[in-house]
Amino acid sequence: MAAPLTLQHHIKPPLSSENPLLTRNPTSASTIGMIASSIDDLNQPHPCIVSIEKCSNMSQLKQIHAQMLRTGLFFDPFTASKIVAFCSLQDSGSLQYARLVFSQIPNPTSYTCNSIIRGCTDKNLHQEALLFYQEMMVQGLIPDRYTFPSLFKSCRNSSEGKQIHCHSTKLGFASDTYAQNTLMNMYSNCGCLVSARKVFDKMEDKTVVSWATMIGAHAQWDQPNEAVRLFDRMIKSENVNPNEVTLVNVLTACARARDLAMVKRIHEYIDEHGFGRHVVLNTVLMDAYCKCGCVQLARDLFDNAQEKNLFSWNIMINGHVEDSDYEEALLLFREMQTKGIKGDKVTMASLLLACTHLVALELGKWLHAYIMKQRIDVDVALGTALVDMYAKCGSIGTAIQVFHEMPEKDVMTWTALILGLAMCGQSENALQYFEEMHIRGVKPDAITFVGVLAACSHAGFVDEGISHFNSMSDTYGIHPTIEHYGALVDILGRAGRIAEAEELIQSMPMAPDRFVLGGLLGACRIHGNLEAAERAAKQLLEIDPYHSGTYVLLSNIYKSSKKWEEAKRTRELMAERGMKKPPGCSQIEVHGVVHEFVKGDSSHRQSSEINEMLEDMISKLKNAGYVPDKSEVLFDMAEEEKETELSLHSEKLAIAFGLLSTSVGAPIRVVKNLRICSDCHSATKLISKLYNREIIVRDRNRFHHFKDGTCSCRGFW
DNA sequence: TTAGGGTTAG
Numbered sequence: 001m002a003a004p005l006t007l008q009h010h011i012k013p014p015l016s017s018e019n020p021l022l023t024r025n026p027t028s029a030s031t032i033g034m035i036a037s038s039i040d041d042l043n044q045p046h047p048c049i050v051s052i053e054k055c056s057n058m059s060q061l062k063q064i065h066a067q068m069l070r071t072g073l074f075f076d077p078f079t080a081s082k083i084v085a086f087c088s089l090q091d092s093g094s095l096q097y098a099r100l101v102f103s104q105i106p107n108p109t110s111y112t113c114n115s116i117i118r119g120c121t122d123k124n125l126h127q128e129a130l131l132f133y134q135e136m137m138v139q140g141l142i143p144d145r146y147t148f149p150s151l152f153k154s155c156r157n158s159s160e161g162k163q164i165h166c167h168s169t170k171l172g173f174a175s176d177t178y179a180q181n182t183l184m185n186m187y188s189n190c191g192c193l194v195s196a197r198k199v200f201d202k203m204e205d206k207t208v209v210s211w212a213t214m215i216g217a218h219a220q221w222d223q224p225n226e227a228v229r230l231f232d233r234m235i236k237s238e239n240v241n242p243n244e245v246t247l248v249n250v251l252t253a254c255a256r257a258r259d260l261a262m263v264k265r266i267h268e269y270i271d272e273h274g275f276g277r278h279v280v281l282n283t284v285l286m287d288a289y290c291k292c293g294c295v296q297l298a299r300d301l302f303d304n305a306q307e308k309n310l311f312s313w314n315i316m317i318n319g320h321v322e323d324s325d326y327e328e329a330l331l332l333f334r335e336m337q338t339k340g341i342k343g344d345k346v347t348m349a350s351l352l353l354a355c356t357h358l359v360a361l362e363l364g365k366w367l368h369a370y371i372m373k374q375r376i377d378v379d380v381a382l383g384t385a386l387v388d389m390y391a392k393c394g395s396i397g398t399a400i401q402v403f404h405e406m407p408e409k410d411v412m413t414w415t416a417l418i419l420g421l422a423m424c425g426q427s428e429n430a431l432q433y434f435e436e437m438h439i440r441g442v443k444p445d446a447i448t449f450v451g452v453l454a455a456c457s458h459a460g461f462v463d464e465g466i467s468h469f470n471s472m473s474d475t476y477g478i479h480p481t482i483e484h485y486g487a488l489v490d491i492l493g494r495a496g497r498i499a500e501a502e503e504l505i506q507s508m509p510m511a512p513d514r515f516v517l518g519g520l521l522g523a524c525r526i527h528g529n530l531e532a533a534e535r536a537a538k539q540l541l542e543i544d545p546y547h548s549g550t551y552v553l554l555s556n557i558y559k560s561s562k563k564w565e566e567a568k569r570t571r572e573l574m575a576e577r578g579m580k581k582p583p584g585c586s587q588i589e590v591h592g593v594v595h596e597f598v599k600g601d602s603s604h605r606q607s608s609e610i611n612e613m614l615e616d617m618i619s620k621l622k623n624a625g626y627v628p629d630k631s632e633v634l635f636d637m638a639e640e641e642k643e644t645e646l647s648l649h650s651e652k653l654a655i656a657f658g659l660l661s662t663s664v665g666a667p668i669r670v671v672k673n674l675r676i677c678s679d680c681h682s683a684t685k686l687i688s689k690l691y692n693r694e695i696i697v698r699d700r701n702r703f704h705h706f707k708d709g710t711c712s713c714r715g716f717w
Numbered sequence: 718t719t720a721g722g723g724t725t726a727g
Contacts, residue, residue, distance in 0.1 A: 078720070085722080114722060149723040181724040212725045248726045283727050311727050 048073055052082045057092045065101070080105045081112040088119025095119050110144045118150040129154035130164075143167075145176040152182040158190040181209050188217035206238070212246040219253035227253030228262055244275060248284045255288035263288045283311045290319030310344060318350040326354035330363070342374060345382045352385040359671040359698055361393035362592050380406070384413040391420020394669060394696040394703050411437075411445050419451035424703045425712030427459030446478050453487035457494065458702065458716045465491040482508070486516040493523025494716060498532045514544045521550065525557050533557045548579045586650035587671045590661050597653040599645075604657070613656040618647055620690050621683055629679040651680045651697060659691055667694040675699050685711050 048068055055061045065083055068074040074083075080101070087098035098116055102108060113136050120129035133151055136143065148168045155161035165183060168174040174183070180203050187196035200206070200214045211234045218227035231250040234240045242250070247266060254262040267285060275281055282305055289298035302308070302316045313336055320329035333351055336343060343351070348371050355364035368386060371378060378386070383406040390399035403409070403417050414437045421430035434452050437444065444452075449472050456465030469488050472478045480488075485508050492501040501520055505512050517540045524533035537554045540547070551574035558567035574580075583598050595604065604610060630642045646652075651672050658668035676684075676699040688695045689709035697704045705712035 081721080089722090109721095111721060118723075144722095146721090146723050153724090176723090178724050185725070207724085209725050214725095216725065243725085245725045252726085280727050287727070309727095315727075 046073065046079060049079060049082050052086050055086060055090075055092075058087070058094050058097065061086055061093075062097075074104075075106055077105065077107050077109050077112070081109055081115065084108075084112045085115040088115040089122065093119070095123060095125070108141065110142060110147065113141055113143070114146045114150065117147060117154075121150040121154045126154035126156055130160060133164075143171060143173070145173045145179060148173055148176070148179040149182040152179070152186040155186050155190070158187065158192050158195070161186045161190055161192075175204070177203070177205050177207055177210070181207070181213055184210070184213050184217065188213070188220060191221075193217055193221045193223070206240070208240055208243050208246060211238075211240055212243065212249055215246060215253065216249035219249055219256060222256065224253035224257035224259070228257070228259065242269075244278050244281050247275060247281055251281075251284045251288045255284075255291040258292050260292040260294065263292055277306060279305075279307050279309060279312070283309075283315050286312065286319065287315045290315065290322060293323075295319050295323040295325070310341070310347070313341065314344070314346045314350065317347060321350050321354050321357075324357070326358050329354045343370075343376070345371075345377050345379055348376055349382050349385040352382075352389045356385075356389045356392045358594075359393050359587070360589060360594070361390075361395055361669060362589050364389045364393055378406070380408050380410050380413060383408075384410070384416050387413060388416040388420070391416060392423065394424065394698055394705070396420055396424045396426065396703075409442070411442055411448065414442055415445070415448045415451055418448060419454065422451050422455035422458055422702075424705060425458055425714065425716075427455040427461065430455035431461075431464070444476060444478075446472075446481060446484070449478065449480075450483055450487065453484060453491065457487055457491045458713065460495060460714075460716055462491055462495045462497070482510055482513055482516060485510075486513075486519055489516050490519040490523070493520055494526060496523075496527045498523060498527060498529050502532060502535070512539070512543075514540060514547060514550075517543070518549065518553075521553050521557075525553060525560070528557075528560060530557060530561050530563070545577065546579060548574060548581050551579065552581050582674070584650045584677075585673045586654035588654045588658050588669065590658070595654070595657060597650045597657070599650050600648040601650065601653055606657070606660075609660055610653060610656050613660050614647060614652065617652070617656060617659075617683075617687060621686055624686055624690060626683060626686055629682060646677075646679045649677060649680050651676060652683065655684065655687060655695060658695075659693070665692070667696060670695070670697045672697060672699045675701060676704060681711065685709055 048064055051064050052061065055064065061083065065074070068079065068083070074080050083101050084098050084105070087093040087101065088095055095116070098119060102112060102116060105112060113132070116132055117129050120126070120132060129151060133143070133147070148164070151164050151168075152161065155164055161183075165174065168179055168183075173179055180199055184196045184199045187193070187199065196217050197214065200210060203210055211230065215227045215230050215234075218224070218230060227250060231242070231246070231253075234246070235242065247270060251263065251266055253259075254266065263285070266288075270276055270278075270281060270285065282301060286298040286301050289295070289301070298316065298319050302312060305312060313332065317329045317332050320326070320332065329350065333343065333347065336347075348367060351367055352364060355361070355367065370376075371382070371386075376382070383402065386402045387399045387406075390396070390402060399417060399420050403413065406413060414433065418430045418433050418437075421427070421433065430451065434444070434448070434455075437448075449468065452468050453465055456462070456468065465488060469480065469484060472480055472484065485504065489501045489504055492498075492504065498520070501523060505516060505520065508516075517536050521533055521536040521540065524530070524536060533554065537550055540550045544550070551570050555567045555570040555574075558564070558570060585596060585598050587594050587596050589595075597604070601607075602611075628643050628646050630646065651670055654670045655668060658670065662668060676697055681704065684695055684697065684704070684706050686709060687693070688706035695706040697706070702713065
């Protein structure tokens with residue numbers, strides 16, 4: 001057996017020069033004779049070729065290569081090409097070795113070149129694939145129709161793509177079906193849907209792959225209806241039978257168009273034509289049902305599926321999260337765990353989103369630990385989900401820490417942090433990160449500005465708010481949406497510039513919604529502007545006569561202005577229309593269990609202890625000079641009754657429970673479904689000081705971080 | 718005096 005190849009055999013010859021192996025070891029007549037006789041005699045693949053096909057690693061291949069060099073068989077282009085093909089295309093191969101061997105082949109064929117190009121493409125070495133093609137051209141090697149599919153796959157932009165497209169046309173290979181299929185795909189991936197469609201329309205021999213590719217391209221570029229039209233044309237006019245990929249692509253289009261009827265039609269087709277066991281198809285069908293809002297239909301498919309993989313679990317978990325059924329999503333993950341199936345970064349991102357919505361910080365922390373323990377790859381999306389979860393669960397310090405640990409951040413990561421900081425009352429910090437984002441060259445989007453404007457609103461930064469709002473369209477070309485207008489109305493209104501806020505609403509390019517007008521009404525309450533309040537409320541009641549918040553707010557405004565009759569009438573109108581103020585409800589998570597309290601709740605099994613703590617709280621508060629703020633209590637109550645009513649608010653019950661069931665010094669975290677009332681707000685400030693506890697209350701709008709007698713909201717909420 | 722290699726999907 002010959003020794004393995006040494007380095008001197010690997011010296012790459014200069015381009016277009018004579019092959020050094022050939023000049024140093026001219027092929028002898030006897031070697032040629034031996035090759036000829038071996039092929040003629042056996043009339044079957046040479047043993048060396050058979051051996052190459054059986055190779056399982058590079059060490060074995062190198063031995064065969066050496067043998068071939070000794071016998072001279074290497075100088076037969078066909079046999080040598082097999083060595084290159086193995087090194088280029090097999091997982092255990094080596095592209096580098098393939099390139100070295102290639103440089104020593106006296107007369108490489110297009111087959112050999114194609115193997116190397118495909119090897120580069122398969123390994124995502126796209127630039128190398130194109131450079132190798134260039135090298136081929138320089139050396140005068142002629143491509144063939146097999147060359148272009150891999151080359152088109154390696155084109156990363158339309159400029160490269162057009163050049164290769166031109167080449168293929170000049171060389172006469174652009175009409176090959178395989179080349180055209182990859183060409184369409186290339187144009188679509190480079191964002192040139194029109195070019196892709198031109199190729200498709202001109203194709204003479206459209207195969208099922210051509211149709212699938214074009215349908216997929218329309219689905220990808222948000223033309224789902226065209227994708228579905230093409231599918232119908234394919235089966236009805238052209239009599240082409242779809243395969244699994246066609247069905248996957250058309251389902252993707254249906255899901256994007258939220259076309260439930262079409263999804264059901266495809267589902268029937270799948271069942272009728274026996275595609276039902278195809279795993280990819282089933283997962284896409286589940287996804288399509290979820291996107292059309294039929295989570296139960298997806299779940300039926302999931303539960304009855306004979307084969308499930310991680311995609312199936314992820315789609316179903318995400319489906320439940322999108323359906324706001326967070327508990328069911330978490331239950332599915334538990335089921336995964338009992339079955340010993342590990343989640344991946346996609347599973348984790350969905351579950352973290354569920355935690356964010358549930359404000360379940362403890363569970364979120366557990367998932368973070370799970371991600372670290374299982375060494376799950378934290379990519380930008382998962383990192384952003386972690387930042388978002390920590391920020392929206394009130395753990396802004398950890399959110400900042402995770403943010404800084406992320407090696408790569410995108411606009412969504414920055415936005416999650418800015419929104420989180422704004423929610424937590426760290427407005428200056430939020431605006432600093434926005435500045436930093438600009439310095440780093442990350443372009444903000446519409447959602448980033450929701451965070452920026454929220455930060456300005458919560459801190460009372462009026463001029464900055466107006467300036468940022470104007471910069472949206474002036475500097476970034478982003479058209480403000482109703483959400484941005486709402487934020488600016490809020491900023492102006494809180495600053496007492498009610499007339500300007502009203503003018504802004506008048507000048508908006510869209511009709512105001514209940515959030516915009518609600519913001520105005522809230523501002524009117526703060527500044528006691530009764531006239532503007534009545535105008536806003538009138539409009540609000542026209543838009544949404546069944547929103548109880550409007551009546552409550554208006555009635556409170558009347559009360560503050562001592563207009564008792566009007567206040568009473570507003571409440572009566574609310575009752576006449578069959579509406580009640582939704583009950584306030586507060587949650588607190590202690591040792592992984594969520595405890596829920598409504599106003600005056602005595603259903604908790606530790607109710608008597610909670611009441612004792614509540615009495616202790618109230619007496620300590622009174623000793624410290626606390627006077628209950630009765631402005632937001634029903635007006636037809638006796639004064640003592642009002643005090644009792646206030647002391648039984650759900651957030652006070654939850655705080656009392658938190659004080660007695662968590663260890664000394666531990667922060668208390670409460671989530672409330674409504675806006676925190678002004679009495680609870682001032683009481684909690686004092687409680688944080690009297691009991692030396694950080695208390696974090698997340699209400700409907702934002703976080704209130706109470707510490708040492710103050711709140712992070714600084715009165716803006 | 719040829720052979721063999723290339724396309725679409727969650």
